[in-house]
Amino acid sequence: MSSTAVPVAGGGDRRAAQGGRMTLDAIPAPAGRPRETLEQCWRRLQDQGSGWTLDLLEVLEPYVLGRPHDSRDIARFRDLPWTAAARLLQRLPREELADKQNGAPSLGSVLVAAVGHPGEVEVHGYLVPPSRADERITAEGIVVYDHPELDEFRLVGPEEPCDGTGCEHEAFWSSVQASFGLDDADHAPQVVLPRTCRRTGRPGWYLWWD
Template identity: 40%
Template sequence: MTTTTSNADQDQSRCEAADVGPAAASPPREDHWDQEDGTGLYGPRGWTVRAGVWRELARCRDELRSTVIPAEFGHNPRGLITEEGAPQEDYTPYHDLGPGVARRLLNILPPAQLDDRQNLAPTLGALLHACAGAEGRVRLSGYAIGPQRPDERITVEGLWIEDRDLLTVEISDVHDEFCGCLVLWDTVRSRYELNAEAMPDEIRTVRRHWSHGPLGTWLWWD
């Protein structure tokens, strides 16, 4: 199903803190999604809540998209998850999802959801397997759609990779004939067995937490 839309040891992510629970938040709005008739993309409305998806994503809060950017426009934090493990809003971004969460999602997500992909990106299952098997060097970012909408799901848009050899490949902003993006993508696709239908829309070098953390390679699909 296609959907549209270091110092590493001192820089541990929430995603790696397996004993950390969801961030506290006020009760969700009265959306009554649990009383909706019909079935969503991958199960009855609310299947992500019942499966525990949101408790896992609460470990991977995207501070940039959830707090920093809304604050710049005078808005309160977005994408909060309640103590009961339910999203307050229909769209919740996440960032820096690590191997522990990836393994748990592989165990609780339905097979059809694992076959989902962000447009021409690799399937969710392929990305979660790459993350789970990379000992923390591969981190995932994306968003999840809550039971407030019938297309309830989790989607990966991009991955960050801490492989030193990738940083030696010269990447230009214009991706012309002198850019090494094709070589880099072929390396990543083969190394992590990614089944994308096209190369990423964006390839660049960024820090793990955008403004801080170790340098790595960022690949993102629109």
């Protein structure tokens, strides 16, 4: 059976490099639709004037997990490294550095910790869009890698509360707090879980404040 020729605008048929006619099966598939950037998404959904976070989205974009579905949705980020933390520290309004997730260290503290300890501390949290009155960037916690006490610490989570200062949870947090200068936290994280870095395979610990 003869192959189907593909007409070219202006007349004639497009031919393959070998001199034969190009078949429909040989036509390159169209490129997929580019993913909408976070800024494009927020501007599309926005129902109020633009806010200060829009100027920082390009820094956070590589670490954002998904796109909000409406103008009230938050956007979560994780694995924020020291390079991005340094750019945020340079560009964030000073008053925004004091933002805290309940009893967690302030946004400024965790960003400084990441910059001061490249590869050892990464930040996770969320962004609240400009369409909300509480627009902000919030750090919910950190991931700690290569901490000297990791091998000695057993898993502690919300189902295993720690009320005493002598428990392993509190001892681990005290060491992390002292090592990375997280003095403005109100209390230890509610969740501490083992974590393996997706990029490097290094073992670490995920700390989260509810």
